Amino acid sequence: MSPHISRILRGAATALGLVVLAAGLSPAVAGPLDTIFGSPSDLPPSAAVEPMTSPPEFHSQNGELRVTLEAKESKARLGKFEINAATYNGVYGGPVLRVKPGDVLHVRLVNHLPQATNMHFHGLAVSPQGHGDNSMKMVAPGETWDYEVPIPKDHPPGVYWYHTHAHSFAERQLMGGLSGTLVVEGFQDKVPATKALKERIFALKEFQADPQGNLARVTKAYNVDIKTINGQLMPRIDIQPGETQLWRFIDQTANMYFRLTLEGHTFTVVGRDSQPVANPQAVRELMFGPSERVDVLVTGGPAGSYKLVSERTMTGPAGDDFPKQNMALMVSARGSGPAPAPLGTVAAAPGVLKPIPGDHIDEHRLVAFSEDPVTGLFFINHTVFDHERVDVKVPLGSIEEWTLRNASDELHLFHIHQAPFQVIAINGKAVPFDGLVDTVSVPIHGEVKIRIAFTDPNIIGRFMFHCHILEHEDKGMMAQIEVYDPKVGPMPEGHDTTHMNHANMDTPNAPR
Numbered sequence: 001m002s003p004h005i006s007r008i009l010r011g012a013a014t015a016l017g018l019v020v021l022a023a024g025l026s027p028a029v030a031g032p033l034d035t036i037f038g039s040p041s042d043l044p045p046s047a048a049v050e051p052m053t054s055p056p057e058f059h060s061q062n063g064e065l066r067v068t069l070e071a072k073e074s075k076a077r078l079g080k081f082e083i084n085a086a087t088y089n090g091v092y093g094g095p096v097l098r099v100k101p102g103d104v105l106h107v108r109l110v111n112h113l114p115q116a117t118n119m120h121f122h123g124l125a126v127s128p129q130g131h132g133d134n135s136m137k138m139v140a141p142g143e144t145w146d147y148e149v150p151i152p153k154d155h156p157p158g159v160y161w162y163h164t165h166a167h168s169f170a171e172r173q174l175m176g177g178l179s180g181t182l183v184v185e186g187f188q189d190k191v192p193a194t195k196a197l198k199e200r201i202f203a204l205k206e207f208q209a210d211p212q213g214n215l216a217r218v219t220k221a222y223n224v225d226i227k228t229i230n231g232q233l234m235p236r237i238d239i240q241p242g243e244t245q246l247w248r249f250i251d252q253t254a255n256m257y258f259r260l261t262l263e264g265h266t267f268t269v270v271g272r273d274s275q276p277v278a279n280p281q282a283v284r285e286l287m288f289g290p291s292e293r294v295d296v297l298v299t300g301g302p303a304g305s306y307k308l309v310s311e312r313t314m315t316g317p318a319g320d321d322f323p324k325q326n327m328a329l330m331v332s333a334r335g336s337g338p339a340p341a342p343l344g345t346v347a348a349a350p351g352v353l354k355p356i357p358g359d360h361i362d363e364h365r366l367v368a369f370s371e372d373p374v375t376g377l378f379f380i381n382h383t384v385f386d387h388e389r390v391d392v393k394v395p396l397g398s399i400e401e402w403t404l405r406n407a408s409d410e411l412h413l414f415h416i417h418q419a420p421f422q423v424i425a426i427n428g429k430a431v432p433f434d435g436l437v438d439t440v441s442v443p444i445h446g447e448v449k450i451r452i453a454f455t456d457p458n459i460i461g462r463f464m465f466h467c468h469i470l471e472h473e474d475k476g477m478m479a480q481i482e483v484y485d486p487k488v489g490p491m492p493e494g495h496d497t498t499h500m501n502h503a504n505m506d507t508p509n510a511p512r
């Protein structure tokens with residue numbers, strides 16, 4: 001990190017501590033939630049009067065999308081709650097950007113916040129350099145930065161998202177509101193049976209407020225926890241009996257795992273992260289964590305009302321306990337839709353999903369997540385993130401297998417920028433190929449083995465991998481990787497801390 005940026009970060013962090021700057025910041029007042037605000041966790045079905053809406057959308061035209069996103073403090077009304085948020089263009093839940101493979105995405109980020117921010121285009125396999133998807137670049141208060149992101153013609157379509165990646169206060173900026181949905185069009189072409197279906201975006205966010213409506217200063221020291229869909233609290237989702245809709249969930253929270261249920265209904269999972277799946281499955285509970293996306297089909301049941309519920313979730317003895325909340329009410333009424341497509345017809349079309357070949361692995365590495373409850377720091381391979389240090393250097397053309405190890409008493413959620421990967425095994429049990437993902441949860445005291453192809457010349461440069469529970473990332477659980485052209489060699493700085501040879505690959509040496 002440059003001294004200049006370091007100073008901005010330190011200054012902002014010390015003076016403000018959070019992105020939401022409303023006057024009258026005060027410690028949370030103790031007291032029962034519903035004497036102060038009323039609790040969103042027990043919202044009755046009668047609260048669901050507003051139809052669910054989609055955030056404003058920007059569509060690419062003639063091969064490009066040009067959009068200006070102004071990061072600024074803004075009031076947001078979430079049902080009966082008014083909060084002091086920080087949003088892009090005043091939209092809590094974020095504008096939806098829609099592009100096509102081959103387009104160029106131009107985002108002008110104007111920072112009206114009193115602290116530095118930046119932007120990451122989550123899941124895109126694009127250049128991390130210069131004005132591209134460069135999460136190292138910080139945009140100082142008052143500054144403007146133009147991101148230019150050419151989307152390759154053969155880029156997988158699907159649901160992605162964009163969000164602040166300001167290390168050390170990403171959690172608070174994201175929870176404050178700085179995120180939005182990015183759709184690369186074409187998923188429905190890969191799963192033709194979904195083409196005629198109504199598509200709904202579900203941008204899921206969470207805001208932990210103190211009594212003044214400010215973002216609470218400390219996680220768990222808040223008075224109300226408000227989970228929203230597209231910035232709406234308890235919207236009404238209309239469907240017809242027998243009608244099937246494509247629901248696209250994007251977990252845009254900082255830290256939160258969801259376990260969703262829909263009374264009397266199942267979800268048919270047809271996509272994970274951005275890609276369609278080979279084996280669609282009907283499930284009663286839909287689990288996903290921060291930054292994950294899940295595409296599902298829902299078929300309206302007999303005329304009636306059905307609650308969409310975020311059930312209580314826990315991330316382990318050292319982790320979080322997220323309370324149950326009613327999220328929305330699905331109202332099935334009026335007429336009837338066409339019969340739902342059989343499961344076999346909503347799988348990825350033949351040839352869409354390509355496994356990463358495993359016949360020659362260039363390198364094996366270990367990525368071990370651990371934490372220190374005394375200092376509150378979070379580690380990858382015993383060390384906290386350092387902008388100046390490159391932890392892993394990979395020559396372009398390599399196919400690698402990484403072992404992700406969780407040596408702690410709570411979940412961690414691995415994410416790597418630029419390079420989607422294949423999950424090979426979880427806790428030693430082989431996982432059948434079902435498309436590529438860019439996130440995976442690593443079980444408590446468990447291991448996940450993944451395979452990554454660093455073969456796309458677009459991704460040459462330096463980028464990050466980290467835990468996407470942003471509280472953990474902010475407190476150190478992030479590392480830097482450089483993919484370099486072997487004809488040129490890596491940039492000179494940094495050293496490689498994760499290199500391990502095959503001999504010690506299976507040695508259990510989980511750090512604490």
Ligand SMILES: [Cu+2]
Pocket residue numbers: 411412413467468469472473477
């Ligand atoms: Cu974590």
